[in-house]
Amino acid sequence: MKYTVLALVTVLMSGCAAMSDSEENGLSSIKTPGAGAIKPTSGKEAQMLIAQSQTAGDIDAMVYAYTQALAFREFDKVELYINIARLEHQRKNNARAEQAYRNALQEDAKRQGAKEGLALLLIDMKRHQEAETLLLEVVTADQARLGKVSAETGDCVTNAESPWRSYNALGLLSDILEQGQQAREYYRCALQIQPGMAMLHTNLGFSYYLESDYPQAEQAYTRAVNQEPEYERAWSNLGLLYYRWGRQSEALMALRKIMSQAEALNDLGYIAMMEGEYDIATSLFQRAIDASPRYYPKAVDNLNQARSMQSANNRR
Missing domain, CATH: 1.25.40.10 (Tetratricopeptide repeat domain)
Known part of the structure; x- marks a missing residue:
């Protein structure tokens, strides 16, 4: 045996x-x-x-x-x-x-x-x-x-034993190659096999986000956090989505699900800084410093960096 x-x-x-x-x-x-x-x-x-x-x-x-x-x-x-x-x-x-x-x-x-x-x-x-x-x-x-002859996406046939990891990985590779529609078809195949997996809903949401389809991205992220309320990547991505969508208060609420108020404000400030929105970034970093119960070196460093980047930008 x-x-x-x-x-x-x-x-x-x-x-x-x-x-x-x-x-x-x-x-x-x-x-x-x-x-x-x-x-x-x-x-x-x-x-x-x-x-x-x-x-x-x-x-x-x-x-x-x-x-x-x-x-x-x-x-x-x-x-x-x-x-x-x-x-x-x-x-x-x-x-x-x-x-x-x-x-x-x-x-x-x-x-x-x-x-x-x-x-x-x-x-x-x-x-x-x-x-x-x-x-x-x-x-x-x-x-x-x-019993299906082709592995073309869009109408995959699956059951509980089908390789969801392979479909998910093909989705990731397609997103890397900026083939968003194909990526989402692969993620949907994976979700046929594992419909309750927060990671797969999050990957699908990020694929929509990459193409600025914010309503579909929000829907997918919401499914992810409903399936797994403590799934950090889904909340983090949802916060990023809301910020890019101009919904700053909702972005803060999403990040607050997985971190403190000070950390959430600091993360939003970093997103704003990377977007070149230096006034908003410095305001958010200052709020993060004020909200922290103890010295917050990361937010202080980010505040100084945002001010330096703003100064350099103003000299151009």
Whole structure:
């Protein structure tokens, strides 16, 4: 029987790790104090080592345990490599994570979780074209699984097992390329799969915001905060939206959901300064300083910067 390995980390990518005695697999050994204290001699011992490392929550120990398990037939090698890559990605060992994902795909080129994880890693590494190719392969395979011939956006067919992370990532890439309509179609596909996910509503809202469609952006952000009232990025984006929309009091109220009055005024001041609205910025920074119960160096520095930028602008 094959042991099922459950990773205890939650990230957007699938992942795995490196090997200890694995030069032939392209992954160097893990040198961590205590991680290699036990070298399993059987699949059962390897499973115990994995369980112990997960209970401890020690990433180095988990990587070592998954690596050791690669030597035993009881385990799914692809799953082990994915877990290793996920952990290496989490601690920003991107080269090791990429190698682990590629080892997983050498074992099983059709394992879509490994392909998706590698694509999400490549986005972090700014290798967007490679990532897009892999993501399109993932969603095309899923559409084929559900009986749809093409992976064209706009009418995607999905179910609960469909790869929402891939659709979301394709949306992000499309926004980077200033292909807003296509980005929003991808986000809607992701939302078909995860309709209650605040992050996806926020990404959709930001895509509308980038094209100055403020009513649609507001609607999406509002859905996000209704789904997850403490989701900071949605409130922050909503504050930015309201400020750009000329609704300063509502911008302040949105930011106050996630920060103090002084911090909210300082953030609005920074937005105004970046917009070249120096009079408004200096007023907001001064209000932030007055609202803070103690000395607020960031707002003081911003106030001085805004005054300097205003002075330089007046001399032109």
